[in-house]
Amino acid sequence: MNGWSVRARVLAVLGVAMVLAGVATFYIRGAAARVAEPVAVAAKPVTLDAGPVLLTVTDRHIATVSTSDPAGPRTVSAVECVRAYAAGGTGVCLQPATPWTYKMVVLDRRLAPVRSVDIPGLPNRARVSASGRLVAWTTFVGGDSYNSGGFSTRTGILDTVSGTLVASLEEFDAPVRAADRNFWGVTFAADDNTLYATMSTGGHRYLVKGDLAARTLKTVAENVECPSLSPDGTRIAFKQAISGDPTKGWRLSVLDLSTLAVTPLAETASVDDQPAWLDSATVGYTLRQADGRPDVWSVPASGGGEPRLLVPGAESPAALGVATGTNG
Amino acid sequence: MYLSTIDRPGAKGRGRGVAVVGGNVLALGTVSLVTDVSAEMVTAVLPLYLVLGLHLSPVAYGVVDGVYTGATALLRIVGGFVADRVRARKALAGFGYALSAVAKLGLLAAGRSLAGIGFVVAVDRMGKGLRTAPRDALITLSTPPSALGRAFGVHRTMDAVGAFLGPLVALAVLAGSGQSYDAVFVTSFCVAVLGVAVLVLFVREHGQPSPSVARPAVRDAAALLRSGDVRRLVLAAALLGVATIGDGFVYLMLQRRTEIGLLWFPLLAVGTSLGYLLLAAPLGVLADRIGRRPVLLAGYAALAVTYLLLVAPVGGWALLVAALGAYGLYYAATDGVLMALAGPVLPDALRATGLALVQTGQALAYVASSVLFGLAWSAWGPTAAVLAAAVVAVVAGGTTAGLLFYKGRTA
Numbered sequence: 067m068n069g070w071s072v073r074a075r076v077l078a079v080l081g082v083a084m085v086l087a088g089v090a091t092f093y094i095r096g097a098a099a100r101v102a103e104p105v106a107v108a109a110k111p112v113t114l115d116a117g118p119v120l121l122t123v124t125d126r127h128i129a130t131v132s133t134s135d136p137a138g139p140r141t142v143s144a145v146e147c148v149r150a151y152a153a154g155g156t157g158v159c160l161q162p163a164t165p166w167t168y169k170m171v172v173l174d175r176r177l178a179p180v181r182s183v184d185i186p187g188l189p190n191r192a193r194v195s196a197s198g199r200l201v202a203w204t205t206f207v208g209g210d211s212y213n214s215g216g217f218s219t220r221t222g223i224l225d226t227v228s229g230t231l232v233a234s235l236e237e238f239d240a241p242v243r244a245a246d247r248n249f250w251g252v253t254f255a256a257d258d259n260t261l262y263a264t265m266s267t268g269g270h271r272y273l274v275k276g277d278l279a280a281r282t283l284k285t286v287a288e289n290v291e292c293p294s295l296s297p298d299g300t301r302i303a304f305k306q307a308i309s310g311d312p313t314k315g316w317r318l319s320v321l322d323l324s325t326l327a328v329t330p331l332a333e334t335a336s337v338d339d340q341p342a343w344l345d346s347a348t349v350g351y352t353l354r355q356a357d358g359r360p361d362v363w364s365v366p367a368s369g370g371g372e373p374r375l376l377v378p379g380a381e382s383p384a385a386l387g388v389a390t391g392t393n394g
Numbered sequence: 395m396y397l398s399t400i401d402r403p404g405a406k407g408r409g410r411g412v413a414v415v416g417g418n419v420l421a422l423g424t425v426s427l428v429t430d431v432s433a434e435m436v437t438a439v440l441p442l443y444l445v446l447g448l449h450l451s452p453v454a455y456g457v458v459d460g461v462y463t464g465a466t467a468l469l470r471i472v473g474g475f476v477a478d479r480v481r482a483r484k485a486l487a488g489f490g491y492a493l494s495a496v497a498k499l500g501l502l503a504a505g506r507s508l509a510g511i512g513f514v515v516a517v518d519r520m521g522k523g524l525r526t527a528p529r530d531a532l533i534t535l536s537t538p539p540s541a542l543g544r545a546f547g548v549h550r551t552m553d554a555v556g557a558f559l560g561p562l563v564a565l566a567v568l569a570g571s572g573q574s575y576d577a578v579f580v581t582s583f584c585v586a587v588l589g590v591a592v593l594v595l596f597v598r599e600h601g602q603p604s605p606s607v608a609r610p611a612v613r614d615a616a617a618l619l620r621s622g623d624v625r626r627l628v629l630a631a632a633l634l635g636v637a638t639i640g641d642g643f644v645y646l647m648l649q650r651r652t653e654i655g656l657l658w659f660p661l662l663a664v665g666t667s668l669g670y671l672l673l674a675a676p677l678g679v680l681a682d683r684i685g686r687r688p689v690l691l692a693g694y695a696a697l698a699v700t701y702l703l704l705v706a707p708v709g710g711w712a713l714l715v716a717a718l719g720a721y722g723l724y725y726a727a728t729d730g731v732l733m734a735l736a737g738p739v740l741p742d743a744l745r746a747t748g749l750a751l752v753q754t755g756q757a758l759a760y761v762a763s764s765v766l767f768g769l770a771w772s773a774w775g776p777t778a779a780v781l782a783a784a785v786v787a788v789v790a791g792g793t794t795a796g797l798l799f800y801k802g803r804t805a
Contacts, residue, residue: 097574244772
């Protein structure tokens, strides 16, 4: 085709460009037209008051359902979140700030924003301590290690009473100081100082126990991801990489902190979520269908029983009526 | 395509822009610009798509992605050799570009399947691996040796402009389509096809091989390494790879030192690209004037300065601008200049193979070096590790100087 005159070649490339521009424009317009209708906002306000209520994210909005009828009618708020959690009258919501960036917003019991912090990367996990004082979040950050194609994570903690902000858990003293250290999935103990999280380094993932005041971390166990401390503080629900290899999926499991014994739970589907305790004997989690649609499920923490579909079409479960060992 | 339709650049005195760079180099630069818009569109949204769109675990993605890095490095040599063997550098480069274009649609077809996405990413990488050496060979074959620095400078600048525009186009498509990732992939595919069209219509295969010259065989390619000049070049490229600790580590150090908001982290790469984009062409021209070896060695110096700045007792914006400037300078003084240096040393018939050897040497050495740097960081802490890297950069630069000025060879 180099035999063609310059004019013919320029015309040909312009023709190709116009056809391609037409195809792209047609597709973009079509995609814009397919965008879903906005979610209807309930007349009744959503609150974070303690009660027999399960908080979830439904179609990207904070919503609540009664624990006695979780598949029943929902109260949907106007607060948009990719990930949310609530406890002790405090909510945390990871929501879009711009098309590219996200922010962490602390919500009061009426879901009014109290404080917001810009967060790097893509929202992943969020948690609030049982008292509502401490808030933690995890994001995925591309870029750090994009040469190797990997992701890295950033985990931040905010003390809503003192206002102290830990922008990244990497600031803490830990047994490993490798550059590839990543932290995710924080859970808090009832003393509002002890925390547990996942630390990943050198291809291995560890459960670390942290001291917020002393800013230290120490390793507790291996192959524990996304820990969630039980209301009585004795057990940790988590996702365990099958054969220690995350590409094979994760088995939802419970770790006894005194014996370090691990009990796989009855859910056999791969769970990629930070579980949440719905009461002292039940763990809630999000499972996705093949098309990506999320559902909230529950399973007994003992290892027996069967998984139960709790809230269809919802994610980010948080039970607002969980009693903890210390503050009743 | 029949070879008689191809003429040597300048043979007919065609084109008025030839005074700056050859028409073929401009055409290849345009292909790279358009293709990089397409590629960076996807790179910019892929994490968003995988994590928020598909809810895939990033850990799983990282594993998928890492597996193919080594394989594509070797594929580069295969691509270079095949291009030389069938004397169809344009066709092979075009095949590579087309493969990457198809991969964009593959992302739609793969859906939520992790294996499918891994396969598509691999196909995209294969396309990139296959096309790089034949393309750079075409640039060297279409340019008089005295102007190679300028040619690569202009090509790499155009390449960088495309990389710059890609994320902006992706942003516009996301905004216009109601946050549809599929629309980004389809648009990226259309842009990639345009790149292939520009290549097919405007890039010329080079070289009218005389029928008496035998097609290069594998043993001819192997014989390349018996040439002292080629061996020294591949060694120099590997040394360059050894001296490089990787963007990830450089930016991580900068982020820690300057305490810039984590939110601004992605802008560090943009700053380096900007420096690269602005400096690549001027340094290429300079390399043609004062020689490529001094410019390449200045690149090592810039790299050592970058490392020293990372641990120097300065901070804030001054550190940021100085370090990113030096780092961009390092890229601009080494990337295209190394290719310009390599071109004339390699026989025409094995140009793509030779360039692929040089690039693969650098890539493999870099992979090893970044792993070693990670270990050094764990063992000694960041400051000592970076100081060690600075020492390695200086030693590698000195050794390269010795290799390249050996017997006063000019290149």
